[in-house]
């Protein structure tokens with residue numbers, strides 16, 4: 001068994017050289033600038049970051065998931081500024097397509113008040129288990145209702161929202177077609193759930209495209225070494241650090257490069273003097289109390305699958321200052337980074353991990369992160385790798 005790895009490595013080099021058979025050229029191939037050698041263990045780890053896209057399933061908690069009419073209605077709502085108290089703010093004010101459905105600033109000032117987190121991308125949001133940096137919602141429609149009625153974002157009351165979708169002729173028509181009647185004042189909570197579900201149906205269509213990394217990953221999986229060799233060599237070296245010494249893949253796991261859970265990655269969480277963003281700690285409380293969570297009557301799934309997690313989840317001290325592990329797809333358009341937008345470039349993010357301040361991490365929590373002390377070359381390799389996780393156009 002000990003022999004299997006070197007044999008494979010030689011095979012890789014030979015194929016990269018287009019079938020040359022001499023050991024000397026194999027050695028030359030090892031040094032060649034078009035390929036880096038990967039062990040079977042590394043290939044196994046890289047394969048886990050695909051395939052892309054994953055299978056698209058309907059959301060059982062949302063009766064209009066995948067419904068064409070609902071997608072159209074959701075799109076109309078998403079771009080409609082009337083959905084805000086001052087008539088100035090739509091979802092698209094902060095979630096702009098040209099910026100990977102974010103806004104390009106650390107903290108949005110769009111609503112004029114105290115939003116204190118970086119706008120998350122909506123690409124691939126349909127695959128989330130929890131929503132928001134603190135996981136304050138357990139489903140996409142609940143998370144979509146939140147900004148409409150949050151005083152710090154669009155600032156509407158439930159009644160005002162119902163009034164809008166009854167009075168505006170276009171929205172009224174959409175609502176009737178999708179939900180079979182006009183929104184009701186008597187059940188404003190149910191009407192808001194429907195609006196959230198239409199917004200969710202639209203956002204489910206935002207699935208990101210394949211990337212240079214995906215081609216590389218599929219080539220490795222198919223053992224098509226020549227095709228794999230087309231992937232930039234610095235990104236190959238970066239991939240090695242990512243799955244190896246950097247241990248990035250422990251948290252940034254799977255096709256979306258996230259386990260979907262929460263961690264403390266050493267980003268300070270002070271908002272102002274004496275005021276902190278407690279992250280997952282308050283997220284757990286919010287999800288349990290949310291009127292639109294999966295345990296509520298608004299979940300259309302008769303089996304209420306997923307509801308158990310929100311019922312069972314308990315707040316732990318270690319959740320304080322934990323944030324959801326973000327996906328690493330589409331980073332090219334979603335700067336600045338981290339829950340508070342504090343790091344402007346990918347190089348700064350990699351330097352953050354390279355020099356991580358252990359005193360900022362939870363004493364009881366983190367066993368995974370430690371300063372990686374990367375060289376400048378290694379930092380630029382890891383950045384090259386991260387850049388290949390975005391589509392080219």
Ligand code: HEC
Nearest residue numbers: 090091094108110111117118119120131132133134144147
């Ligand atoms: C003022 C800017 C702003 C507006 C307006 C806004 N958002 Fe957001 N959005 C954010 C921020 C900031 C976050 C991160 C929220 C958090 O963690 O608390 C976010 C998060 C989200 C998420 C969660 C993404 C994820 O990966 O979990 C969804 C979904 C979302 N917004 C949808 C919407 C919809 C739908 C609207 C319109 C009804 C909207 N947003 C309006 C700024 C905004």
Ligand code: HEC
Nearest residue numbers: 246247248251263265267323325326337338339349353368
């Ligand atoms: C212990 C789990 C963990 C490990 C290991 C880890 N990360 Fe992260 N990563 C996170 C969390 C959590 C965040 C969000 C932190 C925050 O905003 O407070 C994050 C944020 C990021 C971001 C910003 C993404 C965005 O959209 O804002 C990038 C890029 C990133 N990590 C890359 C890496 C790389 C590269 C490595 C390896 C050197 C790595 N991570 C290792 C958990 C981890």
